[in-house]
Amino acid sequence: MVAGSSESEATLSRSRLDRRTFLKVSGLAAGAAAGVPVFIPNLGRSADTLKIGVSEELTGVYAYPARNEINGMRMAVDDRNKRGGVLGRQVELVVEDNANNPGTAVEKARKLIQVDKVLALIGTVNSAVSIATSGVAAENRIPFIDSGGHADQVTGSECRWSTYRTCHSTWMETHATGYSIEKKFGKKWYFITPDYSFGHALLTGYQDMQSRLGVQVVGADLTPLGTTDFSAYLTKVLGAKPDVLILMVQGDDLVNALKQANSSGLLSRLPVAGPQGELEVFWSLPKEARVGYWGFEWYYNSPIVLGGNARAKQFVADYTAKHNEPPTARSAFGYITVTRMMDAFAATKGTDPVKVARAIAGPVDALCGSQARYRDVDHQLIWPMWFGDVRADGTPHDPKDIFNVIDEQPGDRIERSDAEMQGICKMAYP
Amino acid sequence: MIERLAPEVVNGIVLGSFYAIVAIGLSLIMNLTGTINLAHGSFMTLAGYLAFAIMSRGGSFWVALGGAALLTMVVGVAVERLFIARLYKRIPLYSLLLTFGLSLIAEESFRLIWGPSSVPFAVPTNLQGSTALGNIVLPTYRLVIMGALVIVITALLLFLYRTRLGLRLRGAVQDPDMMAALGTNTRVLYTVNFAVGVLLAAIAGIFAAGLLGLQPTMGNSLLMPAFITVVIGGMGSLIGSIVGGLLIGLTVSITTLYLPAASEIVMYVLMAVVLLVRPRGLFGEAGIFG
Amino acid sequence: MRLRANAVGTSLIAIVLLALPWLLPAAKLNISLGTTVLLFALAASSVNILLGYTGLMAFGNAAFFGVGAYASALFAIHTVPSLLPAVAVGSIAGMLSAMLVGPFLIRRRGIYFSLLTIAFGQVYYFVAYRWNDMTGGEDGLTVQRPPLAAAKGVDDAQFYFFALAIFALFMVVLWYVLRSPFGLTLRAIGQNEVRARYLGIDTNRFVYFALTLSGLFAGTAGALYSMSINFAYPLLMDWHQSGDFVMMVVLGGTGTLWGPLVGATIYALGANVLSSATEAWQIAIGALFVACVLLFPRGLLGLGSRSGGAAPQSLAMEAGAEPVALAAQGYEPVAQRDLG
Incomplete structure (x- = not known):
């Protein structure tokens, strides 16, 4: 459709x-x-x-x-x-x-x-x-x-x-959400990361935030691609008592993780957050998976963004x-x-x-x-990233309006500095 | 420990039952007609989408399960009659390629009809949540799937071993010419057999849609483990498919617990080891349908 | 036998291939698409060695292709940035990857063989997907196309001719191999393995050699491919890619020297042109596969042979059917056909 x-x-x-x-x-x-x-x-x-x-x-x-x-x-x-x-x-x-x-x-x-x-x-x-x-x-x-x-x-x-x-960049996503997560939820984090290169890149980003913010990582799991059952991980998460669970899995694995976090009652005890929420993805999720706090790259209906x-x-x-x-x-x-x-x-x-x-x-x-x-x-492009939660049903006059933006992180803060970047990107014009 | 191990074991059995049921469907079709059905995953996905369509028109999950499974079977019969049946007299390569082509068509058609992203396939609320068995908490939907798949496999065994049609099917696998000579219309048998295989795929597909999320490639993600299941269990063996499926499911989920990095590759390692020890697979020599 | 090279046909193919860098732009297509056609044809030929001559339904050659692609890219990145050595390394890696899984495959025939090639092909796919540090995982691996000699870069047109030279070399090698006692043995196995075995041929050993040769061809194609697109990525090894290679062989004509080239041309140009015209192009490709299987199972080059345009009722039944050598494997419509 x-x-x-x-x-x-x-x-x-x-x-x-x-x-x-x-x-x-x-x-x-x-x-x-x-x-x-x-x-x-x-x-x-x-x-x-x-x-x-x-x-x-x-x-x-x-x-x-x-x-x-x-x-x-x-x-x-x-x-x-x-x-x-x-x-x-x-x-x-x-x-x-x-x-x-x-x-x-x-x-x-x-x-x-x-x-x-x-x-x-x-x-x-x-x-x-x-x-x-x-x-x-x-x-x-x-x-x-x-x-x-x-x-x-x-x-x-x-x-x-x-x-x-x-x-x-992936780096910007992790840093933007990292600052917002620390500000809103605290310094004890738990990571669930998909075990492939995108997941590893996200993890690297968050680990950098860990040292910048003095965050304590109380647990970290790598999940294989195509993980359908997160219950074992979620039990571990609750046992470790973090302030927030940072969920980096993507696509259908994310849907499963969110559904299970919701149905197991984890969400009522602990916020779940992640690097990026996309409208295309969240619009197609069942209501019980439209949960959590995410980084937004842009949003159409928020004074904070526009x-x-x-x-x-x-x-x-x-x-x-x-x-x-x-x-x-x-x-x-x-x-x-x-x-x-x-x-x-x-x-x-x-x-x-x-x-x-x-x-x-x-x-x-x-x-x-x-x-x-x-x-x-x-x-x-150095521009801000935003952070917020998901309204499962949207608003009464706009059911598509499912993101609730609560925070903005300025662009210069979330990407590597010029000096740092010069060490990584060697650019030469012809 | 048991609190963590138990959900993984249940999970392993659920996954394993999926692999088994898909593998049995593949096996039935392979054994009787020599067709490697690469469109098997497409039938699973199709059933999922049909169930989704029925539910979004107000049907309950169980109505959708029955309706979509039957509709998918009808499609399966049509595909067998129109396309695959023309190739039985040729080498199996052609039916393999035909079903490959069909799966390409199916995948893209799903995308055009239902969109490229996953659709919100919702399991009824009374199947969501968890069930506590002592101090072990297990997801209800998985327990339901486990029960349903056990029922399906039992029903299949009863069909094959307790009905005349089942007897003829088994006979045809052993010696189709003899069956034909004895007055059985083997042509009909092939169609029935294909329909049963597709029905199994459809049931698995609908349950999987609630578990894995429903998008155009859903079925294909279960197809590969099902092939490995057939290889490990031994071609031609129904019991092999069941044991192979459970073995893979359990191995994968227990590896996930202790060594997550190896959980995808462990299935292939298992296959290599089994082939080294028993080149025909675990039950490959026990005879067809044994 | 059909192997007697048709001089006219071959010269015509040679002329078209040599003129392709001028024909393609005129047809509003890019030159490197011609390179892709050649390399897909080479990979399809690697399938043809198994399928068309030895009678083995191989459905995993994309794995060898992908290993070749990664090996040449990694060699060019980490050691000497020079084209020929990189391609050579890729060829050998492709061959070794086939030799590695060979022992698991050679004892099985028929659909069991297909199943095993699919499964072992996926092993390579997963390794590429998961070995981030080496392969870059799903983000892929970028490689600068290395120079052929000195420090001079190779542009797309020059690379086409480089690929054409290697393609021609391999086709000549294939032609000779197929006429050698070794090739005749393979074809004997393809026509009737049981008979070949009674003649005292250790068929498993020859199947292993055929796999090795196939791996060499596929690896070379893959090595050239990553040098052509300057990139390597896991999907190259996926079983869908294997299926595409098999389809190219069947489209063109199984067991014919030039069938894979014809099939690869139709497939690659068709996919490219169709996907520019409609988003439903994959449906069209799928329909082409279905139509080919149902209507002209001997492929385009098989159309003119012997039975003319008439749709063959049963390749399996026609013991002497040329050019599909494997048809004679003694297939019956049903039941267990595992010779192993």
Whole structure:
């Protein structure tokens, strides 16, 4: 149901296998078979539009967030085109499905750059896909903004001159929630971490907070992926008497953990918190699992998030009117990302990739009340993260309004400092 | 200690029963027709979604269980008649690839119909919560699943060993030509057999949806352990599937308790060890359906 | 036998492959897609060695492919950043990965063999997924494409020709191997293992050699693949990937030298073009598999052979059926067929 609703919206103006292409291909085949040189005129290249390539996980488990990112992008582009576009040209989004597979993502990114001649790339949800796409963009010397892949490497150890990132890094998620958790609940923490690389990255982040805040970790468990029964862990948690349980498991494992925490009565004795709550996920949870305190990367209905940002409020209103569903953080990522890319082209008054890449850095309107900027040192968007709990039923006039934001952590506080980052990310412009 | 071990043992038995019931379904189909049914996981997921659809239209969990299982079986019969039956005379590779193709189609169709994320599949409230047995507290839903799966397996054994149809099925596995010569329509037997396999998958799928969460790849996540179960239990052995399933379930959950890092790989280690000691699997020589 | 290389066909294929870097951009496709086609074809050939010639239903070759991919990437990252050694290391690693699981596989046949290859393939998948420190886990492993010689980078077009050279080399090797006494033995096993055994052939040993050769092919394809996309990730080893490789073989024509190439071309180009056109592309791919199995089970290259376009009633029954060698394995419609 969720996928179907915005289906038509996400059906994209991408390179279709149209009749012309087919004729070309068959002509080529015939020509090649006959052993004669084939000349195919380069028909219909719309040189008058400024093309931005979008690589998204349109199929696979991330299809819903991917679609929301595209919805956000489209809003920004349509809006800009109505106002005359960029550099006097209309902006065209060329969307490709990376199938949630890094290998496919590489092919699609190369196709977008080499065949469709896009001048920039944006998109991605899955971190592996982000990292792979980042590499292709650098090889081909065009700017790329990772809208939604969270792994630290993207703007860390594998940072590149051409790659920026809009969503928060894993480090930022753990640090933002770490400060809020300590402030609200106290210093005795218990970790339940999924035993794979994303879980380990989260754990590293929280362990750093442990030393910063003088937190005492009273217990830590690593759970295998696909753990269905958390009762043994939950019993251990209660025995260790922490102030808060920090739950880092994801996806369906998280659903199971939350259901069991709820039904076993643990929630009435102990708060559960975690690095990140996504609307796409929590909307699809049964009520008994819509619990806990989470980090939010953006939220559509909170004065703490939106502040006095009129443009953000307009975005929420327009988006909700158009899609009959409020924007999620993913929608905001898409909007912020493509807006920034278009601004960078406008600012350089040209399409030189290196100049455009440099122009992406700097202050930006991140649809929130606070300051935000794409940082020079690692190209990460430095913006706040928020914290709050989940209202299982939403509010009476908006059942989708299920997050209750209670705290904001400023961007500069939650990411590594410039100096620290310089040691990790060695960036060199060509 | 027992307080921590007991839930894991129960959990192991529940998981193991799932593996067993899926493996039995796979085994039935494999034994009689030589088809490795890679779409088996899709039938599980389909049943889950159908149950979800019935419940969201006001049906109770038990109505959904019965209705969705039967509907899935009907789909299974259609698939067998329309596609798989055409391949019985060919080498098993083709039915393997056919079901592989069907599973790709099914997975993407689920996504298009019910969305890519999980749907809120809610177990009735009286099945949620925990049940205390002495000082051991166990999740009620798991106990229910355990009971239900035991009933299903018993019913299957009764069907195979106490009914004429069951007798014919077992006979057909031993010697289909002889069965045909004796006047049995083996063609119908194949369909019945496939339907029984799908029914088992469907029941497992619906219970699993309440346990694992329901999304398009749910069934496939149970498929691989079920294959390992067949390998460990020994191909052709029903008892092997049951013992193999429980063995894997218990090994995995007890490893989770003591050495979580090894809990995913332990299943494969178990398989390798069993194959080294008994190349045909634990019950592989005991004969078909033994 | 069909192995007598069709000179015209082969030259035509050679011409198309050599011209591909110019054909693809004209068809609005990127050059590296051609590289992917070649490497999938090489991986599918590794399946073909087992499936098409030795009559073994291998469903786990993606594991060897993935091991090759990781090995070459890790070698390039941690030791000498040089293309040829990296690929060589990947090839050997792929071969070793097959030799490692070989002892478990060689005693089983039929669907039991399939089941075991799926299961052992997943072992490699899990190792890649879980061994974060080495493989990067699910985030994958980024590798810079190493230079071929000196410090000169290799661009996508140059890499295509590099891959083409290796692909051609392996196809020539395969052609010779299949005509050698060793290859004839494999095909004898594929046609009738019991007969081969009565002739005194230690069939298990030859199956092991076939697996080793298959691992070498798959490993090489994988090694080149990670160098092509500059990335390695666990999904490369998943059983779905194995299934895709098998499907490419069947699409093109089981037991034919060029079948895997034809199948890989259809599969890779089809998936790429379709996924740009519709979000339901996976359904189309699945439907293609189903249609192929039901309508042209001998694959495209098999269409013209002997029985013409008529849908073969039963490959299993046609003992001499070319080109599907394994058809003659003595399969009957039902029941236990485990020869082991």
